[in-house]
Amino acid sequence: AQSVTQLDSHVSVSEGTPVLLRCNYSSSYSPSLFWYVQHPNKGLQLLLKYTSAATLVKGINGFEAEFKKSETSFHLTKPSAHMSDAAEYFCVVRPSGNTPLVFGKGTRLSVIA
Amino acid sequence: DARVTQTPRHKVTEMGQEVTMRCQPILGHNTVFWYRQTMMQGLELLAYFRNRAPLDDSGMPKDRFSAEMPDATLATLKIQPSEPRDSAVYFCASGLVMGVTSGPHSGANVLTFGAGSRLTVL
Numbered sequence: 001a002q003s004v005t006q007l008d009s010h011v012s013v014s015e016g017t018p019v020l021l022r023c024n025y026s027s028s029y030s031p032s033l034f035w036y037v038q039h040p041n042k043g044l045q046l047l048l049k050y051t052s053a054a055t056l057v058k059g060i061n062g063f064e065a066e067f068k069k070s071e072t073s074f075h076l077t078k079p080s081a082h083m084s085d086a087a088e089y090f091c092v093v094r095p096s097g098n099t100p101l102v103f104g105k106g107t108r109l110s111v112i113a
Numbered sequence: 114d115a116r117v118t119q120t121p122r123h124k125v126t127e128m129g130q131e132v133t134m135r136c137q138p139i140l141g142h143n144t145v146f147w148y149r150q151t152m153m154q155g156l157e158l159l160a161y162f163r164n165r166a167p168l169d170d171s172g173m174p175k176d177r178f179s180a181e182m183p184d185a186t187l188a189t190l191k192i193q194p195s196e197p198r199d200s201a202v203y204f205c206a207s208g209l210v211m212g213v214t215s216g217p218h219s220g221a222n223v224l225t226f227g228a229g230s231r232l233t234v235l
Contacts (some may be wrong), residue, residue: 036226043117050208090156101224103214110216 004093007105014112019078021107023091024070033074034092035065038106044090050074061085080112086111115139119205119227127235131193134230136205137186145188146224147173147180148204154205162188163210193232202229 007022025031032051036044048059053068061084065076074091091104117228118137126132147159160170160180170180177196182188192199206224 041228041231043119043206043228044224046223046231049223101158105155 004091004102004104006089006091006107007103008107010108010110012110012112013081014056016080019076019081020108021066021076021089021091023076024072024100025091025093026076027093029085031095033067034094034109035059035063035074035076036090036092036102038088038090040087047076047089050052081109081111083111083113085109086088115225117205117207117225117227119203122228123231123233125233125235126195128136128196129194130234131191132195132199132232132234133192134190134203134205134232135147135221136188136190136207136227138188138205138207139225140186142207142209142225144208144210145182146206146208147188147190148206150202150204150229151200159203190233195232197234200232200234202231204229 004023004025011021013019030052034049035047037047038044047063048057049066050057050058050067051054056064063076063078065074067074086109087110088106090106094101114128117139117196120135144161144163146161147155147160157172161174162182165182165185167180177192177194179191190203190206204226206226210213
C-alpha cells in the first residue's frame with residue numbers, strides 16, 4: 001500500500017536556526033510529492049511540489065525539499081526559522097497519476113523566540 | 114488572490130440536528146473535494162466532484178452524509194442526523210484537471226483549500 005510517514009509529530013526550533021521536517025514515502029511508481037502548510041484556523045496552503053523535474057524543489061517562504069529516491073525521502077528544510085513559520089506541515093504523495101493523494105499525519109512546528 | 118470560500122467557519126449543534134456546510138470553489142476549477150480532519154484520523158477524503166458530477170463518495174458514511182453540487186459555484190455537504198463523532202474540521206478544496214483522467218486528484222497537481230468549517234456536535 002502507498003503511504004507517507006512524517007517521522008516527527010512535533011518539532012521545536014529556536015528562531016533563526018535551521019528547520020528540518022522529515023518525510024518518507026512508499027510508492028511502487030515515480031510519485032508526485034507535495035508539502036502543504038496549515039496555519040491555525042486556516043486551510044492548507046501549498047508550499048512546494050515535486051513532479052519528476054529537478055530533485056531539489058524550492059517553495060515559498062524560503063522552504064525547500066529534496067527528493068531522494070534511494071532513501072524514499074522528501075524532507076522539508078529552511079535555513080533560518082521565523083516566528084511566522086509556526087504551523088502544521090503535511091507531506092503528501094500521489095503515487096501515480098491516477099491514484100488518490102495520500103496525506104501524512106502532519107508535523108507541528110513550534111518556533112521559540 | 115482567488116480563494117475557496119467555506120461557510121460557516123464554526124458550527125455548534127446538538128446531536129440529531131441537520132448540518133449543512135457550503136463551499137464556493139475557485140471560478141474555473143472543475144474539481145471539488147470534501148475532506149474531514151480530526152486529530153485521530155488526520156485528513157480523510159470524503160467525496161469529490163468533477164464538472165459537478167459526483168465521482169466518488171466512498172469515504173463518506175452514506176446513511177447520514179450527502180454531498181451535492183447544485184451549480185458550478187456551490188458545493189454542499191449535509192449531515193442528517195449529526196452525531197458527536199462527526200465533530201471535526203471539514204475542508205473543501207478545488208483544482209483544475211485537464212484532459213481525460215480517472216481517479217481522485219488525477220491531474221490536479223495543486224489543490225486550493227478553503228479555511229474549513231469547524232463542526233462541534235454536542
